[in-house]
Amino acid sequence: MxxxxxxxxxxxxxxxxxxxxxSVPIDLLVLGVRLVEGLSVVLAGGVALYLWAQRIPEVEFQTYTRAIIGGGLIFALFAEMLGSYDIDAHFSLRRAWQRVMMAWGMAAAFMVIMGFLLKASEDFSRGWALTWFASATVMLLGTRAAMTLWMRRMKRQGVFxxxxxxxxxxxxxxxxxxxxxxxxxxxxxxxxxxxxxxxxxxxxxxxxxxxxxxxxxxxxxxxxxxxxxxxxxxxxxxxxxxxxxxxxxxxxxxxxxxxxxxxxxxxxxRPLVLLGDVPVLTLFERPISGMDAVLKRVEDWALTLGILFFVWPVMLLAAIAIKLDTPGPVFFRQPREGFNNQPFRVWKFRSMTHDECEVDGIRQATRNDKRVTRVGAVLRRTSIDELPQLFNVLTGDMSLVGPRPHAASTRAGGRLFNDVVATYAARHKVKPGITGWAQVCGWRGETDTEDKLVKRLEHDLHYIENWSIGFDLYILVRTVFAVMVPRNAF
CATH class of the missing domain: 3.40.50.720 (NAD(P)-binding Rossmann-like Domain)
Known part of the structure; x- marks a missing residue:
């Protein structure tokens, strides 16, 4: 030099x-957190065993002890898998509690299922099991809170x-x-x-x-x-x-x-992954792909068949009412843009007079729209006119939950959707849905202003980025309430 x-x-x-x-290596403290939480689960089991000792035969204590140790190991495994000991979980109490409680809940469920499958659940006291679960929950929450606050303080002091x-x-x-x-x-x-x-x-x-x-x-x-x-x-x-x-x-x-x-x-x-031995940045993933796509398809089929089982009488009555009200077909098929901007025809109950049903240059329905029939107004207000789209779900053109399909000629504030928002096509990265996050949040109906379209798109993209089976079920439950108290449907 x-x-x-x-x-x-x-x-x-x-x-x-x-x-x-x-200077303290943070990995050393993380190891300490692992040990403390594992011991907390075991200690909670021991406390529960002490509280229920008079109702449990002494000869069975050894069996209970093995179950407690096994529970601690199972919790440690799930906690590791769920990222409970990742760095970000040690400085965010909310994130830490979420992961720890999910790990403990999954561990408890796993032990219950294994006890049922092995026909061993009858060998254990239910009172002891509930006491163990409750006391371990309290100890895990308290332990992680104390450790998180302590590690935050040490981080502020620059120890790590x-x-x-x-x-x-x-x-x-x-x-x-x-x-x-x-x-x-x-x-x-x-x-x-x-x-x-x-x-x-x-x-x-x-x-x-x-x-x-x-x-x-x-x-x-x-x-x-x-x-x-x-x-x-x-x-x-x-x-x-x-x-x-x-x-x-x-x-x-x-x-x-x-x-x-x-x-x-x-x-x-964006995540960094290895392409062979070469690190590359993943700029965008295909949403709802692989096993997620399989799960969503199974969800669509199972729930759609279940819904059809209950609503077919309503659909039959709607068809009869349409026939008696005005001349023309019962169903109406209209072109829409679906997954990957591919066109398909959406099924709906006809809610407008036959000569006013538009295929090209489609105009959105507005309040007091003269094209809507008497029966059609009821169908649209209750969203019954959307029920035939269940057949679109079965054929694979749509999902139960997803961004609502729009016609290519639909406008917001007098401008085509694609002209209003440059990223509008991003909502076509997944299949369109009968209901969606935007709809249950109130962003349905006529898009007479550009701001309404922007809000709808923001909600659609949020759904795409945060999809899960649980999110779908939550939206479906909210859809029921949205149908009972309709807004912006005319």
């Missing part, structure tokens, strides 16, 4: 020194923080520093910047952090124990320079990381 100049020595001396505070230097004081390094300082979950203390360009091409202060010297100065700081980690923030196009620096820093006993290229900062929240 070249001998350091007085200027470089002064810069290196400005690096924060060790302040005598003990590693001292990080950024090599590269240009725009890429500045953006990296801004991201680190703005992310409260990171356990990092930024030391400052280092850069070999000392001819005025980089500023002496970047985002409030000093420029401390060159790569030689950085190595000297590492040797003196002032830096724990180095982030190289140079453009990825400077491949030769990056390789030289990495080879140089590789001789030091610290962690070396490569910051994202400038373009990658736009996709920081």
């Amino acid at each position: 070249n001998k350091m100049t007085p200027e470089r020595t002064m810069l290196a001396d400005s690096v924060p020194q060790k302040d005598g505070r003990i 923080n590693s001292r990080v230097a950024i090599f590269g004081a240009a725009a890429q390094g500045e953006r990296m520093a801004r991201y680190i300082r703005g992310n409260q979950r990171l356990t990092i203390s930024l030391v400052g910047f280092f850069d070999d360009r000392q001819d005025g091409r980089v500023p002496m202060v970047v985002d409030g952090l000093p420029l401390l010297g060159t790569s030689d100065d950085l190595i000297a700081c590492i040797r003196q124990g002032h830096v724990d980690q180095v982030i190289v923030a140079l453009p990825w196009s400077a491949e030769a320079r990056i390789q030289q620096l990495v080879a140089k820093f590789a001789m030091t006993p610290v962690r070396i990381r490569l910051a994202p290229d400038l373009a990658s900062f736009a996709f920081l929240h």
Whole structure:
């Protein structure tokens, strides 16, 4: 290494020194949380056994003890699988409680099911089991709350923080520093910047952090124990320079990381996966794909057949009423845009006079629309006119729950939907639905203003990004109440 100049020595001396505070690896405390929570489950089982000791034969204590230890191990397994000990769960009490209680609930359910399958459930006291579940719940919530608050306090004191230097004081390094300082979950203390360009091409202060010297100065700081980690923030196009620096820093006993290229900062929240041995960013996933798509299809078939079993008399009465009210067919098929913008024809009960049913240049129904028949008004108000779309679900063109299908010619505020919102087509990444998140939240009916369309699209995209079977069932339950108290349906 070249001998350091007085200027470089002064810069290196400005690096924060060790302040005598003990640095604790966060992984060590996380291990402690695992042990404490596992023991809490076991201890809660022991407490329950003590409380019910007079009602449990002493000869069965050993069986109960094995069940308690097994319960602790099963809880530990589920807690690990659900991410209860991930870093983000140690500084967010809400997230921690959610994961811990889900793990304990799943562990309890697993033990009940196994007891039933093995015909062993009759061997255990139900009072003891309920006491164990309740006391373990209290102990887990209390333990995690105490540990989370304690770890938050230690984090604020910088106990977990590693001292990080950024090599590269240009725009890429500045953006990296801004991201680190703005992310409260990171356990990092930024030391400052280092850069070999000392001819005025980089500023002496970047985002409030000093420029401390060159790569030689950085190595000297590492040797003196002032830096724990180095982030190289140079453009990825400077491949030769990056390789030289990495080879140089590789001789030091610290962690070396490569910051994202400038373009990658736009996709920081996207997951990084391995394509073979090559890391790639996943910009967008196909929503509701793989096993999720299979589950949603099974959900659609099972629930649709169940609904048809109960509503076929209503559909029959609706068909008779339409025939008696006005001349024309009972059903009306209208073109819509479905999954991947593919056209299909949606089934509906005819609610307008036969000569006013539009296939092209479709106009949305408005309040007191003269095209709507007397029976049609009732059908639309109660959403019975949508029931034939259950056949669209069975044929695979639609789902029970999803963004409502719109005609390509539909307008909002006089403009086509695609012209109002450039990302409108994103709602076609999944199959359209008979009901949806936007509809149960009140964004149904006529889109006479552009703002109504924007709100509807926001809700549709929220559904696509957060889909789950539970979310679908929640929307279906809310749909029942929305039908009972209709709004914006005419």
